Amino acid sequence: MKNPAPFGDAMWVRALILFLASGCASQSPPKSSSSALDSRPPPVKGTLDELASSVPVAQTQTITPDAPPAKQADTALAPPPPMDQPAPKESGATRISHAALGCEVEASSSNMKFASEGPPSALVDGDLTTRWSSQYKDGQHVILKLPRSVAVDKVRLHWEAASASKYSVAISSDGNRWETIHAYWRTSVKLEPRTDEVPLKGREARMIKVDLETRANPEWGFSLFEIEVVPWSGKP
Numbered sequence: 573m574k575n576p577a578p579f580g581d582a583m584w585v586r587a588l589i590l591f592l593a594s595g596c597a598s599q600s601p602p603k604s605s606s607s608a609l610d611s612r613p614p615p616v617k618g619t620l621d622e623l624a625s626s627v628p629v630a631q632t633q634t635i636t637p638d639a640p641p642a643k644q645a646d647t648a649l650a651p652p653p654p655m656d657q658p659a660p661k662e663s664g665a666t667r668i669s670h671a672a673l674g675c676e677v678e679a680s681s682s683n684m685k686f687a688s689e690g691p692p693s694a695l696v697d698g699d700l701t702t703r704w705s706s707q708y709k710d711g712q713h714v715i716l717k718l719p720r721s722v723a724v725d726k727v728r729l730h731w732e733a734a735s736a737s738k739y740s741v742a743i744s745s746d747g748n749r750w751e752t753i754h755a756y757w758r759t760s761v762k763l764e765p766r767t768d769e770v771p772l773k774g775r776e777a778r779m780i781k782v783d784l785e786t787r788a789n790p791e792w793g794f795s796l797f798e799i800e801v802v803p804w805s806g807k808p
C-alpha cells in the first residue's frame with residue numbers, strides 16, 4: 573500500500589499562500605513615495621508669539637500699511653523758504669515814476685517820531701512805502717516845486733490812514749497867484765489808506781499845493797505816501 577504524502581494538496585496550497593503573504597508584507601514602501609512625503613514642509617510648531625518673533629523686522633516694516641514711504645515723502649515735500657527772506661513783490665507794485673520825482677518840496681511841518689515817518693522828500697521819491705507826516709495839528713500844507721512848467725494830466729494823492737477829511741489842491745506858475753482846482757470836503761472819512769485822483773487835463777503847472785484843512789483822526793497828523801504828478805500825454 574502506498575504511503576500517503578506527508579502533505580496533502582490542501583496543505584501545499586495553504587503554505588504557498590502564507591509565503592506569498594509574508595513576502596509582500598515585508599516589502600518596504602517604494603522610495604518614490606517616501607521622498608514625496610519628505611519634500612513637504614515640516615509641520616508648524618511653536619506659539620504665535622514665537623512665530624511673530626521669527627519674522628525679519630525689515631519685512632514687517634515694508635508690509636505695514638501705516639508705514640509712510642520715506643523716499644516718496646522726501647521728494648514730494650518742498651524745502652521751506654528761509655524765514656529771513658522777504659516775500660517777492662510784483663514788479664512796479666511799490667515803485668512809480670512821475671513828473672515830480674525828486675523835486676523840491678516845501679512842507680509846513682514834519683513829524684518823524686516813528687521810524688515809518690519820513691521827511692517831505694518822501695512825498696516825491698517814487699516809493700509808495702515811504703511817507704511824509706505832519707505835526708499833529710490841522711491847517712498844514714505842502715508845495716511841490718517843479719523844475720519847469722509841466723502840462724499835467726492828473727495828480728494822485730496816495731494817503732496813509734492819517735488822511736485829511738478836508739483839503740484842496742491848487743496850482744501856480746510863479747508861487748504868487750494860486751488857482752484852486754480841487755476841493756475835498758467830508759464830515760468824516762474811513763481811517764484807512766486811499767488814493768484820490770485830481771484831474772487837470774493838460775493844465776500847465778510849475779507848483780502844486782495841497783492845503784490840508786482837517787485831519788481824518790484828530791489824534792494823528794496828516795500823512796501821504798506820495799504825491800504823484802502824471803504828465804499830460806496830449807490825449808484825453
Ligand SMILES: [Ca+2]
Nearest residue numbers: 694699702797
Ligand atoms: Ca514815497
